Amino acid sequence: MDYQIRIKLLKNLKKIIIKYQDEITVALQKDLNKAEHETLFSEIYPVVREINYLIKHTWKYKDVKLAKLPIFSKKGYVYSPRGNVLIMNSWNYPINLLFIPLAGSIAAGNTNVVKLHPFVLESKKVIEKILNELDPQEQYIKVDDSYTFADMFESHKIDFLFFTGSSKTASNLKKLIDKHDIEYCFELGGKSPFIVTQYANIDLAVEQFFYGKMLNGGQTCVAPDYIFIDAKVAQTFSLKLNKKIDDFFQSEEDWNNVAHLVNEHTLTRVMSYLEDGKADFNLLKIKPQIVQTNDLTDEIYHEEIFAPVAPMYIYKEISEFEHVYNQNPNPLAFYLFSNNKNDWNFFKQFKAGNYMINSTISILDDNSLSFGGYKQSGFGRYRGKASYEIFSVKSSYVKTYFDPYKTFKIHPYKTWKTKILKLILKFNEFSDL
Structure with a gap:
């Protein structure tokens, strides 16, 4: 795809998304009960910001990107389009998780096939309108409604797959990928630990846990999934967090602005973790709750929760974390709340896709950093500069003068x-x- 076409598509995509922002807001309210505020800052703004970055920096990759100043030779890298890219988005952030990778793929010069998730039908309709207005002839972007993965791979000559979703679906896709010899990027999830040591600012930890768990009703791939907390501060943390939850839900307006769970099956699964959970099956909502248990055989420790519920493991010795971590290794996010450098020196030995100290979700607010998982939580990184890397074939280049x-x-x-x-x-x- 010619450089000028890439820039034109990116500029038009930004313009069209802003044009349809009201329709996007209405669609996400119908699909997930997302508040307008949350849609703007977690769906639309990150996409616009990413497109602005790509428009500004794409010129750097249209020719040889120098690795060092030439003396006797010109050395660098050539970035070539991968070809035809299949992008499969997720239902929990249908705008963000489609258009950020799609913009990166366009910037890299690829043609694209898009598979939209069926769980969010209203959002799907708006996305189809945006893509139809962006590329009515489907020269560069096609929407595929094939029922099975096999149909998608048979219908299109796919050179690269970008998938956001569950590990189970990724495992099924991997079999097709291996069969067709296709490269890929998997953005998955996992059980992200939220660690609070005795040296933490407890008020900050409470605030950030509540934010991370309530965003999109807890249905975020990097949401804190379980709490690992020092016994010296566990009671203080619990009291303050429960007060924050109770205060929040005294307001009917605040309760109404919380996103609901995606379907009744999910709500039923989450309720099975709780002995006295409070839920509204008509609204598909559940009140946030912490389950104090150190029993790692408990079902709540076995799979990603994807709801405003979390188990709390209270430790006496920090070394206990190794056993907890090994049950769900290599999470997508790793949260540590501590003002003690020695705590970080201990915890950094445990691998994760992304580390955040004294904040949650913050890595998604900055496209100067790449985002991605490791092993169980994914393969490959994107956003900002990393999007050029993942959506391009990067080849070394040397032109010798002497x-x-x-x-x-x-x-x-x-x-x-x-x-x-x-x-x-x-x-x-x-x-x-």
């Missing part, structure tokens, strides 16, 4: 050449001292 070492490389190998090479090696042996 090779000062040519004499030593080619036959015939003479004794004097070997002596000089040994002197060079000797020099390099001590060059780091």
